[in-house]
Amino acid sequence: MRTDPAVLDFEYMRHFAAAIRAWGPPPRMLALHVGAGVCTMARHLSAAYPDSRHIAVDVDATLPELAREWWDLPRSPQLRVRQQDGLDAVATRHPESLDLLLRDAFAGDTTPASLADPTWWGHAARAMRPDGLVVANVSAIPGGTTHRQDAVAARESFRSVVAVGEPAVLKGRRRGNVVLVAASAVDVDALRRYAASAPLPTGVNPDWTG
Template sequence: MGRQRGGRTAHAAEGGPVAGVYPIDTGTCELAEDNVNPHGWVLNVNGVESSHIDLTDPEHLDFEYMRWMADLIGSRWQRADRVRALHLGGGACSLARYLSAVYPDARQVVVELDGKLAELVRRWFDLPRAPLLRLRVGEARAVTETLTESSRDLIIRDVFAGNTTPPSLTTVEFTGHVRRVLAPGGIYVVNCGDTRDLVKARREAATIGSVFPHTAVIADPAMLKGRRYGNIVIAGSDAPLGDDPALVRQLLGGGVPAHLWDDAQVRSFAGSARVLLDAEGSPGESG
């Protein structure tokens, strides 16, 4: 049991979330009540904000970059489609809960390095059960390398150790494994956190663009102009991305208006940036 604080004690009797600090395999996590949304909870992992969950509305995504990902995914698949999704990085499974609600026939696997965290999240947030949603404890790259060719339609990478994605999950070698696992027409979507110099984002764009013939980027204008630290969503596919006018309007009309860059713009943004290679550093723990 974690060190409890605050109210919402009714959830404890129901086996739901209780605010507090909890030991996990990689350190500690803190579950805190959302001060604005009475049904919301915020999960911090080792002092870094990781996820937000609305207990009553799985289609509510509080983080803007997740909303951008959801919009991009929605432009490719209809609600009746049986999407096969792989999530690299679990947290509170916010996006997995969203996809389960939007795509009832989806089959999803969430890979989470921290087994204790996965256990707590399953208990707190009443996630859909297997085979609709499976939690797999393991290191993200190791799991990806074992998967069958063309076995997933969607792969989402949202893995951070602190505020940095482990290098082993950014390289051209790893991205090649991702493309092997994706079925034709599938999409690889990553959450890239970067500073104002955008060096990391340019190299990630170059790396993904070296493996996939079609790319796209979604971010707010201030981030793309190098005015702040934040998140950039980068996507790759063997089918065109970013050519849907409805998606452009949807992103511009969101709570945080975002720009959608097509493949030509992404490659111009990457410029002469070098692709990321395994040889630059030893793979670290990730999940």
């Protein structure tokens, strides 16, 4: 079990962190984490950006509580953890009230349909400040449809959507995780520089639709 919040074991989480660095977060950003899990990203970002504030929601109240037992998670107001449905968490936000939205929620091996459709992405766009950023973990399965619908819905709500992931996964040759990076403008060149130096093969596709 990792005790150092700077260390991210999963490749998609490193893509999250790289996308956030490329974006350049405001000093006192407010981030909403949909699919808190054990608060790995919330803990990482709280350490990396000490003036940031985070709200972590999960339908399962058990995992975040266990995380508080395992690790010394930041306390409120820097990190607030609560049980809440991921659609409700975004739909009830005030307009332009978030700087960063992270989605890492799964039902089995796919994103719940209610978190991957035009309704969710529309609420996400409404809740973001003009220069805000959304990063979403997508399970891409060859021949599947959910990840395609997810990418299309993201493009309907955001001007710029870029996919980051293993090249074979981006090309639909094998299953794996793809990170969608959505904003009014995404620094594709910065993401490509990150991909070029990543420890594992990483591709960046600004036109990916699954």
